[in-house]
Amino acid sequence: MYRHNALENGYFGGDFKYTRMSWIKTNFLWMMYRSGWGTKPDQEIILAIRLKTTFLDSVLTQAVS
Numbered sequence: 001m002y003r004h005n006a007l008e009n010g011y012f013g014g015d016f017k018y019t020r021m022s023w024i025k026t027n028f029l030w031m032m033y034r035s036g037w038g039t040k041p042d043q044e045i046i047l048a049i050r051l052k053t054t055f056l057d058s059v060l061t062q063a064v065s
Contacts, residue, residue, distance in 0.1 A: 006047060007045060007047065024056075028046075028048050031046060031048075032046060
């Protein structure tokens with residue numbers, strides 16, 4: 001099972017991979033449904049965080065495209 005660095009270490013960081021897609025979803029229930037309520041293989045861990053819109057906007061402005 002894939003383990004997420006933030007879950008193991010309590011903070012964001014670790015190896016960045018251009019080949020791995022990260023998704024930002026604004027609806028937690030939709031994400032739970034798409035992951036089979038955490039039962040699909042390699043989707044057993046759902047990481048939910050709350051961000052202020054201004055912070056998210058600044059991060060997206062700096063994102064790699």
